[in-house]
Amino acid sequence: MDDRTPSRRRVLFGAASAAAVGIGSLSGCVGNEEETDGDDDAEADDANLDDDDADADDADIVEIETREGEDGEPDFVFDPAITELESGTTVRWTNTDGVFHTVTSTDSLEARTESGEFNEALSAEGDTFEWTPEEDGIQHYYCEPHAGFMIGTLAVGDVDDAELEETEEIHENPEGADDDADDDTEDEDADDHDDDEEFVDMTGEDVVQIETRQGEDGEPDFVFDPAFVTVDEGTTIEWVNTDGVFHTVTSTDDIERRSGGGDEFNATISGEGATFEWEADESGRQPYYCSPHAGFMYGAIEIE
Structure with a gap:
């Protein structure tokens, strides 16, 4: 969205309706030439009607973008993060940053586990996913590779004000109220580990x-x-998904910093049997982690 305002985190949309356009009949005496002109005008009116219908269709779609965070935001965000709309309105998510994301439904922003309503990948810039809520209520969602901080909410129709306020509080601090303390503990544990x-x-x-x-x-x-693990220089490392859960294998320069995309590698192993290979061609230590489970799922390769 080009026109961003401080209130972009929460946006209200209503279902749009197409305007009815009437065409009046031509009156008076006209010649053949004028009749031809009249036909041209009618064709132009029909074209305008088609444009109006297209505009109406576009107006019935709520747009949500993925983008890189700015000014203290997390690394990546859904924009807007909280969207109020009427049931029957189509929501379209668009990847605008070129980073692999998912739009994954969940019943709880705290747990962030897939609910089964939808789970679609936006793997490259320009990719889109559309979904139309048919019932009033709250529908949360998140990005699996960036589940620690990239979350969104659809407030459809009449929703409970208290639930919406609680949702807004989670959006204000998606990584948890005790984030700083937890981070210190995790960093110390990771360093010791x-x-x-x-x-x-x-x-x-x-x-x-x-x-x-x-x-x-x-x-x-x-x-x-x-x-x-300790390996020889030139060894091929193969990560294999054996649990069927969405994971990433993301490099980091420092095991204490486990966010964003890795410079050395950042691969998804999204389902059971999926693999990723990397050649350890330089001596040293290469830490890595799983982005959706960065708080506890990490390791390192010692290359001799």
Whole structure:
């Protein structure tokens, strides 16, 4: 959206209706030439009607864009983030930043787990997805690769004011009210984990496989297994999705900073059996993480 205002976070839309246009009959005596002109005018009127219908159709669509954050916003946002509209109005999401996003429905902005209403990828600039809510109520959604901060809400028709106010509070701080404290704890834990973790020695292997799986016995919800490995320079690392949950394999220069897209690699392994390969062709340590689960799902490759 070119015309952004401080109130862009929450926008109210109503369902538009097409205007009826009437065409009057020609009166008076006219010659053949004038009749021809009249036909031309009628054709022009018909063309205008077609344009009016197209404009009306466009007016019935609510536009929401993905874009990079600015002025203290998260890395990426839906714009507008909260949209009030009438049932029967079509919503169109458009990717304007060229980064891989999803539009994934959820019943809870706190949990951010897929509800099954919709889950569509906007993988490149210009990609769109449309959905039409048929009933009044609140419909939340989020972007899976950036679930920690990229969220949105449709307030359809008559909704509970208290629920809408609670939703606005979550949008003000999508990463949680105790974000700063949690970040400090996570950063300390991540730093200790990276330095003190016993790296699995997988030197001597041409290909090393790392799986994603659900956590067990006090582990986080999802983990890379093994998350920390030592390999030889030139080894191919293959990450394999074995749990069927949407994950990314995103590089970072510092394990403490786990947000945004990686400079070295940033791949999606979105379903069971999906893989990503990377060649460890330079000695050193390469930390990485899963963007949707950045708070706890990360690892590092030690390259000898």
